[in-house]
Amino acid sequence: TNLKKYFPIKRGVFGKISGYVKAVDDVSFYINEGETLGLVGESGCGKTTIAKTILRALNPDEGDIFMNLNDEFVNIAKLPKNQLKNLRKNIQMIFQNPFTSLNPRMKVKDIIGEPLFVNKIAKGKELESIVEELMDMVGLRREYLIRYPHAFSGGQRQRIVIARALALKPKLVVCDEPVAALDVSIRSQILNLLMDLQEQLNLTYLFISHDLSVVQHISDRVAVMYLGKIVEIADTETLFQQPKHPYTEKLLEAVPKPDPNIRADQLKPLEGEVPDPANPPEGCYFHPRCPYAINICKKEYPKLNIYSSVESEHLVACHRSSELKLNGITLV
Ligand code: SF4
Numbered sequence: 607t608n609l610k611k612y613f614p615i616k617r618g619v620f621g622k623i624s625g626y627v628k629a630v631d632d633v634s635f636y637i638n639e640g641e642t643l644g645l646v647g648e649s650g651c652g653k654t655t656i657a658k659t660i661l662r663a664l665n666p667d668e669g670d671i672f673m674n675l676n677d678e679f680v681n682i683a684k685l686p687k688n689q690l691k692n693l694r695k696n697i698q699m700i701f702q703n704p705f706t707s708l709n710p711r712m713k714v715k716d717i718i719g720e721p722l723f724v725n726k727i728a729k730g731k732e733l734e735s736i737v738e739e740l741m742d743m744v745g746l747r748r749e750y751l752i753r754y755p756h757a758f759s760g761g762q763r764q765r766i767v768i769a770r771a772l773a774l775k776p777k778l779v780v781c782d783e784p785v786a787a788l789d790v791s792i793r794s795q796i797l798n799l800l801m802d803l804q805e806q807l808n809l810t811y812l813f814i815s816h817d818l819s820v821v822q823h824i825s826d827r828v829a830v831m832y833l834g835k836i837v838e839i840a841d842t843e844t845l846f847q848q849p850k851h852p853y854t855e856k857l858l859e860a861v862p863k864p865d866p867n868i869r870a871d872q873l874k875p876l877e878g879e880v881p882d883p884a885n886p887p888e889g890c891y892f893h894p895r896c897p898y899a900i901n902i903c904k905k906e907y908p909k910l911n912i913y914s915s916v917e918s919e920h921l922v923a924c925h926r927s928s929e930l931k932l933n934g935i936t937l938v
Pocket residue numbers: 851852853890891892893896897898899900903908923924925926927
């Protein structure tokens with residue numbers, strides 16, 4: 607709720623602060639238990655900073671992050687440092703690159719078992735049997751336990767990362783571009799694995815990606831970010847078929863279509879550069895790139911308002927959301 611994280615820009619020999627990059631600027635959203643919220647936007651829009659503040663790898667400057675733990679709301683943003691270890695049993699992260707997120711000098715059994723050992727949950731034979739169950743759960747053969755990460759392909763490594771993340775039975779798993787570094791042929795296997803595990807274990811996912819086709823496949827609801835702010839949130843079907851923010855429309859237009867009749871030069875890439883996050887434009891941050899901008903857009907930042915709440919909430923931050931007829935795409 608109202609989450610903010612600003613990074614100071616230091617210049618000169620004395621490191622004088624000359625401004626701030628508003629990486630996360632007054633962001634509010636919720637994730638229901640057992641659902642997947644997709645968080646999309648171009649690189650540098652603040653998605654990963656949100657993930658890091660939820661894990662308290664970064665301390666937010668302002669705002670609250672509530673998590674329902676056994677019917678009690680714990681404010682992660684205000685949690686003292688000595689309670690963070692306990693919190694991290696409930697929130698785990700799956701990183702983008704399985705080639706760098708595994709220690710090359712540790713065997714698979716030690717990598718997956720480490721969180722259980724460090725948190726004094728299991729050791730010896732008990733630890734081994736939990737690790738074996740986790741291997742089964744992510745579809746890896748038990749004989750791989752004594753191998754080192756270099757012996758595995760990208761997809762297999764990401765399965766090891768997922769097993770390690772699940773070892774502590776977390777409630778929330780933050781997936782930060784978990785398939786971006788994998789071959790296209792492997793991506794759907796990992797996405798389907800994540801979806802199966804969610805069903806089996808009632809996991810809740812915050813799924814960060816810049817790839818809309820991936821987000822569409824896995825998410826129940828989607829939030830779109832632009833320059834540190836959320837500009838649209840809706841359930842997946844509504845967001846893809848009836849977007850109400852011009853930025854969402856432009857992102858959807860740029861998605862490659864699996865249609866042999868569409869040539870690459872017919873795709874419509876999003877035009878214009880992302881503005882300098884340390885010096886965003888006046889008014890709506892998207893106005894220099896928005897084909898629908900009018901005068902008020904250059905002066906006033908639009909609030910994130912409810913566009914419709916007929917079935918599920920649809921929130922949009924655009925002065926013209928009620929009048930524009932924007933193009934969506936058909937879900938595959
Ligand atoms: Fe475009 Fe104006 Fe809406 Fe911003 S507020 S997205 S500039 S129409």
